Amino acid sequence: MIDPGHGGYDEGGRSSDGRIVENVYNLMISNKIKTLLEKEGVNAPIKHLYNSAAIADLEKKYDEVFADREELRREVEDLKNQLARNKKLNEEIAEYLKNEAVKKRKAVYGNTVFIRGLIEISNICKNDCLYCGIRCSNKTCDRYRLTKDEILSCCDEGYSLGFRTFVMQGGEDLHFTDELLIEIISEIKQKYPDCAVTLSLGERSYESYKKLYDAGADRYLLRHETADEEHYNKLHPEKMSYKTRMECLKNLKEIGFQTGCGFMVGSPYQTTENIAKDLKFIEEFSPEMCGIGPFIPHNATEFKDFPSGDVDLTCFLLSVIRLIKPTILLPATTALGTAEQGGREKGILCGANVIMPNLSPHSVRKKYELYNNKLISGNESAQEIENLKNSMKNIGYEIVTDRGDIKR
Ligand code: SAM
Numbered sequence: 001m002i003d004p005g006h007g008g009y010d011e012g013g014r015s016s017d018g019r020i021v022e023n024v025y026n027l028m029i030s031n032k033i034k035t036l037l038e039k040e041g042v043n044a045p046i047k048h049l050y051n052s053a054a055i056a057d058l059e060k061k062y063d064e065v066f067a068d069r070e071e072l073r074r075e076v077e078d079l080k081n082q083l084a085r086n087k088k089l090n091e092e093i094a095e096y097l098k099n100e101a102v103k104k105r106k107a108v109y110g111n112t113v114f115i116r117g118l119i120e121i122s123n124i125c126k127n128d129c130l131y132c133g134i135r136c137s138n139k140t141c142d143r144y145r146l147t148k149d150e151i152l153s154c155c156d157e158g159y160s161l162g163f164r165t166f167v168m169q170g171g172e173d174l175h176f177t178d179e180l181l182i183e184i185i186s187e188i189k190q191k192y193p194d195c196a197v198t199l200s201l202g203e204r205s206y207e208s209y210k211k212l213y214d215a216g217a218d219r220y221l222l223r224h225e226t227a228d229e230e231h232y233n234k235l236h237p238e239k240m241s242y243k244t245r246m247e248c249l250k251n252l253k254e255i256g257f258q259t260g261c262g263f264m265v266g267s268p269y270q271t272t273e274n275i276a277k278d279l280k281f282i283e284e285f286s287p288e289m290c291g292i293g294p295f296i297p298h299n300a301t302e303f304k305d306f307p308s309g310d311v312d313l314t315c316f317l318l319s320v321i322r323l324i325k326p327t328i329l330l331p332a333t334t335a336l337g338t339a340e341q342g343g344r345e346k347g348i349l350c351g352a353n354v355i356m357p358n359l360s361p362h363s364v365r366k367k368y369e370l371y372n373n374k375l376i377s378g379n380e381s382a383q384e385i386e387n388l389k390n391s392m393k394n395i396g397y398e399i400v401t402d403r404g405d406i407k408r
Contacts, residue, residue, distance in 0.1 A: 001061075002037075002046045004030040013310070029079045036072055037065070094316045101319035101351030104326040109353050111397045114329065114404030115385070116165040116198065117158035117359035120368040121146045125171025127202065128237045131267060133298035133369045134171050140300050142367050145175055146360075148184050154359045155188050159195070161385050162401040166192075167221070167356060169200035176201065178208050182215040189216035196403045200260075203244060206251045213255045220252045223262035223291055226274055227281035234269045249285065258406060260289030260329070265317060266309020267295040275317070283324050288406045289354075290321055290328055293335030296371035311340040315350040322351030327407050329354050338375040345395050354404065355392075357384060 004026040005012060012022025030046050037044040042065060066073040122145035123134045134141055146154075155166050166188060170176065185197055199212060200221035209220070224245060226232050232242040252259045263278050264270075282290055294309030314336055321330060331354040332347025340346070344355060358365060358376070365376045377384045389399045 002030045002033055002044050004046060029083065032079060033076055036075060040069060040072060094312065094319070097316065097319040097323065098350045101322035102349070105322055105351050105353055108327050108407050112353070112400045112402070113348060113392050113397050114165070114354045114402060115163060115388075115399055116167045116331075116354060116356040116404070117154070117161075117163035118167045118169060118334075118356045119146070119151055119154045119158075120170060120358070120360040120364065121151055121168050121201075122170035122173040122176065123364075123368045124173040124175070125202075126174060127172050127240060129240070130235055130237070131264065131295060131298070131301060131303050133300060133371055135301065138298075138300045141369070144364050144367050145170075145173055146364070148180070148187070150361060151184055152187060152191070154361065155192065155195075157381055158359045159192055161382055162399075163359065164192075164194060164401060164403045165196040165198060165219075166359070167198040167200060169221070172202040178211045181212055185212060185215040185217050194403070196405065203248045206255070209248075209251055209257070210255050213257055217257070219258040219260065219289065221260035221262070221289060221291060222248055222252065223260075223264075224249060224278075224281060224285075225263055226267065226270065227263075227277040228274045231267075231269060231271075231274050235267060249287075253285075253287075258288035258329075260291055261285060261287045262289075262291030262293075264295035264309060264335075265292055265314040266307070268303050268306045270295075279317075279320060279324065282321060286325065288329060289331075290325075291331055291333060292317055292321070293333030294339045296335055296339060296373075298369065298371045308339055311336065311343055311346065314339075315346050318347055318350045318352050329404065329406055331356055334358075334375050335371065338371070338373060345391055348392065348397055349395060355388060355399070357381070357388060 005022070012026065034044045034046060066076075123141060124143050124145055125132075125134050125136055128135045128137050151168065158166060168184070181199075181201075185199075188195065188197055196218040197216060198219035198221060199217050202222065204212075212220075222245070225235060229242040232245070249259060249261055261282065265275075292314060294311060294314050295303075295306070296308045297304050297306050318330060318332070321328060330352045332344040332352035334344075334356065336343035336347050344352075348355075359381060360368065366374075368374075377387075379387065385399075392399050
């Protein structure tokens with residue numbers, strides 16, 4: 001019996017460039033071994049074993065099977081070594097791209113890191129994105145929305161801590177009408193004219209985006225999620241459409257927003273070809289910002305059993321995006337910090353130049369749960385920003401008090 005170790009949805013590890021997925025290679029090698037064994041008259045079914053006793057038993061049999069088949073053993077060992085060599089080669093490529101990306105980011109932004117104060121204004125959402133913990137069909141989600149005064153006091157606290165960009169992010173909550181948002185944006189801009197306001201509130205009409213822009217909003221983040229329509233349809237309910245998403249992004253750019261797109265790395269059904277399309281889209285759309293982070297399952301979604309996206313692949317893609325667009329504003333996301341301790345630092349070291357600490361009231365942070373175990377610090381914001389400053393300093397970077405616009 002041959003155990004490939006990974007198979008089906010259990011894809012195992014990925015090489016840092018994302019091209020080698022463990023289950024594909026393992027199955028390929030397993031099939032080759034099976035053919036070789038069968039030629040020798042050995043019956044070798046492929047099965048995935050989870051039980052350690054069964055695996056130990058198999059290893060004994062491995063010795064038995066190969067005892068008088070030296071040539072066959074060598075061929076099998078060769079295949080295993082080939083896999084190890086490919087892995088090493090991919091690591092070397094990732095290291096090279098990382099160094100080139102850092103050179104580019106340093107030429108444009110030096111060692112500065114921009115911070116954005118993230119205010120999660122509502123977890124109420126009319127959409128039902130299959131991957132998202134705040135999707136409308138999640139009945140276990142404890143819903144909230146912030147009032148205008150609560151949002152403004154997050155800005156007050158943020159300003160005193162050195163934030164010069166506030167990001168209002170939320171589900172598609174119909175309570176936040178154009179009128180209400182215009183009021184909030186105007187008040188922030190009036191009080192803090194030296195600050196940028198970024199919105200991340202999903203899909204709205206051209207007219208709505210235009211009104212928000214005219215009220216003073218500077219930037220808008222709307223991840224494209226995937227640049228492949230078929231893949232988009234696997235991640236979203238029928239009601240949502242790839243064309244609308246792309247249309248929104250085009251409108252935002254046309255209106256004059258500094259626009260951000262982005263995608264999840266390792267989202268369910270994502271292929272290497274999909275990622276290539278994402279990179280091509282980024283190159284052609286030429287956004288000012290791009291948010292990428294690993295997909296992390298949420299236990300109240302139907303994607304709960306899919307594996308998380310790979311941290312090394314995310315970092316590799318951050319380097320590639322930095323090389324495609326050297327001036328782009330590229331965050332090391334919270335998802336990256338959640339998927340691995342020190343993930344955000346890793347992202348900065350691979351070419352990212354933005355971090356988005358949370359300024360939402362502590363009472364709601366847990367409720368804005370897009371995925372399992374979202375990184376939430378129990379510290380006060382002042383302490384949190386102090387810790388971040390230190391962790392950036394430790395890796396040779398410096399958090400600055402700056403609006404952090406894109407360098408043209
Ligand atoms: N409603 C707005 C929108 O759709 O753009 C903003 C909020 S939405 C929750 C922000 C982003 O979170 C999405 O664009 C998506 O890429 C990311 N996200 C949602 N669920 C996730 C998950 N399970 N793992 C990682 N990222 C996730």
